[in-house]
Amino acid sequence: MIVDLKRFFLHDTPWETMELDLDFSEVEELGRPIFLPGARAQVELKGLAGSVSVKAHVAYTLEKPCDRCGALTRKTYTGTFTHILVREFSGGEPDGGEYVLVPDCKVDLAGLLREDVLLDLPWKFLCREDCKxxxxxxxxxxxxxxxxxxxxxxxxxxxxxxxx
Ligand SMILES: [Zn+2]
Ligand SMILES: [Zn+2]
Incomplete structure (x- = not known):
């Protein structure tokens, strides 16, 4: 979903909230999908002089076998991700991945947040902390x-x- 952020870039704006559905249906492990449908993001956008701040709260549910015992396990996770969208980098590219270049003021917000989630997936997936x-x-x-x-x-x- 492409969001046009022109109005956020042109004026300082207070936080505005929007909700997005995130589609992870094609993410598979060993041939079966690991995300349950219904992943959602609540996104806050704020226009600042020349940039737009994005703060997103994402909730998603994984269903896959426990890494230790193999029992099919369902767990819901939440994550908060922040980005600063800019139309150009003045004075070279800043450090850190939180800056995102959007020369035409348009951004695929759902795509950006999907990537955040996929990079943040838990390393260890256990049915319970003390799985034997x-x-x-x-x-x-x-x-x-x-x-x-x-x-x-x-x-x-x-x-x-x-x-x-
Ligand atoms: Zn287990
Ligand atoms: Zn035995």
């Missing part, structure tokens, strides 16, 4: 209780025990 994962020997989900595998015995410890 699967037994490496029998594959049982240890969140459901212990398995019947005997605990790993170090042969050196075994030799030591025979000496005692």
């Amino acid at each position: 994962g699967l037994c490496p020997r029998c594959g049982k989900n240890l969140n459901e209780g212990p398995c019947t595998c005997s605990p790993e015995v170090d042969p050196r410890m075994e030799a030591l025990r025979e000496l005692l």
